[in-house]
């Protein structure tokens with residue numbers, strides 16, 4: 517599932533959209549248009565020009581002139597890419613937006629959990645309105661996060677996945693960040709010291725920035741706005757590496773379930789919470 521780095525790579529690789537007018541919109545999978553009919557969605561877009569591409573958490577924001585904003589969330593298998601209008605349609609293509617240049621912006625989504633919203637028309641998702649701070653901006657302060665975590669008894673892994681605490685982290689980068697910070701994923705969030713939280717936020721920033729530098733992680737589905745995969749999978753230290761040896765200590769990476777999610781960690785580099793507490 518695309519997380520912050522992958523959405524950021526999609527944003528960057530869609531930059532040829534900037535300055536282009538949307539000429540026609542064709543929707544064959546209307547359920548990916550949220551809170552609006554396909555016809556109303558098309559009417560909002562046609563004739564407008566793309567003048568900004570931004571990202572907030574895992575949402576892509578397409579800014580238009582005359583003023584309107586389209587939100588896109590890729591969820592599990594959504595992909596946005598630019599294509600020649602004459603290129604064969606991929607399976608699961610649900611939306612095609614014809615551009616002034618003659619190209620098309622195409623949205624494919626095998627599982628159809630992703631979708632489009634037009635801000636101010638229909639309903640903007642709750643998950644967008646309640647997003648926490650951006651981890652790669654200056655808005656994320658250890659003191660603030662520590663205070664929020666002090667009221668949570670659940671595992672730190674679950675807290676990292678909560679988009680209201682920090683925007684943009686999903687299962688891959690939660691596991692990778694916890695490994696980088698040498699924190700056990702089951703550690704109760706409220707037991708972390710402010711220094712632990714500071715170390716964790718540094719790890720989150722380094723993990724996400726490095727993933728962006730490596731063009732995002734392609735495990736099975738992610739492709740950028742040009743249809744190219746990411747190169748970050750080879751950089752992963754724990755995610756998907758259960759049974760393989762830890763680069764830090766030579767021990768064996770394990771996979772457990774926390775908060776209903778497969779969770780990968782090194783039992784010796786990431787000490788269990790009980791041992792940490794008596795130190």
Ligand SMILES: [Zn+2]
Pocket residue numbers: 762763764765766767782783784785786
């Ligand atoms: Zn290790």
